[in-house]
Amino acid sequence: MKYSIAFSPCPNDTFITGALLKGLIPARHFYTPHIADVEELNHAALGQIHDITKLSFHAYAHCAGHYSIIPSGAALGFGNGPLIISKSKIYPDEIAGVRLAAPGKLTTATMLAGIFFGNGLNIKHYLFSDIEEVVLSNECDAGVIIHETRFTYHQKGLKKICDLGEMWEKEISLPLPLGCFAVKNTLPATTQSEVAADMNASVSFARKHPEALTDFILEHAQVNDKNVVQQHIATYVNDFSVSLNDTAKRAISELFSRASEKKIIPPVKPAFL
Incomplete structure (x- = not known):
């Protein structure tokens, strides 16, 4: 078949x-x-x-x-979690108040952002490969990145705010x-x-x-x-x-x-x- x-x-x-x-x-x-x-x-x-x-x-x-x-x-x-990145310095406790780009409403990355930072985030969704440019152009203040961009964001001068995988492992002590x-x-x-x-x-x-x-x-x-x-x-x-x-x-x-x-x-x- x-x-x-x-x-x-x-x-x-x-x-x-x-x-x-x-x-x-x-x-x-x-x-x-x-x-x-x-x-x-x-x-x-x-x-x-x-x-x-x-x-x-x-x-x-x-x-x-x-x-x-x-x-x-x-x-x-372990060590595989989505990252939240920004162009300028943003602290994790400020994420609830920023414009956040995410790679899709049904992605686990978006789910994790809600688990750790609340279900009322100011999120706009984009194709995952566009998120770095969205943040660089100031269309959003920060972005949740996955897949290949997890390994390339620093080449564009972007900064890591937090690693959602590390947060999960620290709190849950299980693989993500x-x-x-x-x-x-x-x-x-x-x-x-x-x-x-x-x-x-x-x-x-x-x-x-x-x-x-x-x-x-x-x-x-x-x-x-x-x-x-x-x-x-x-x-x-x-x-x-x-x-x-x-x-x-x-x-x-x-x-x-x-x-x-x-x-x-x-x-x-x-x-x-």
Whole structure:
């Protein structure tokens, strides 16, 4: 059977899916790729557009009844959090009063900003790759940055106000969940399990043979710099990306609990394959 699989052009996603899509592993099914910005993926998930999709955990909270979390492919770990940056000096306790650019209403980055700085922030949403320029042009006072821009902002003279991942780890002492791959619940249970096995094989191959995916990753990356790409993959792909263990699942549940307490999302119980 052929199923649609949606993911972002970011290096961690193409690293994870590359072996599957390039035919480097024996897969149980055929997959039609759809590549889009994470916020586009989030909204598509709400509409149940794709059979398998990468999405932010924030978005998953709003469609948990329709998708189950695949054990492989997640972006979850330590030292991987979104950053809040600015052009001029701003202190963390001033964030509630500034114009804040964020990479999408349904991103986990926006969820974390609400968890730590309140649900009434003055936020305007942009494509993640535009946020540095938005701050540099004074259209916003500060920005929440993710993906490749996490590694390039300082090259443009921007300053880090805080690291939302560090704040999470200090307060929660668990890895930070950012995003995951999920599969439609309407697919047969055996198919869901087979998709999960294909995803596991793909990321396992990538970790053993990263050089086989270099061209595929660079073809789609926003920043065509091998050093940035390697940093990106090292930050967002780890043992949790191969398989979500009990610690990872506890972290995901804790994220949803904190966000629900702040009225950012409704109460939700994640469904794991």
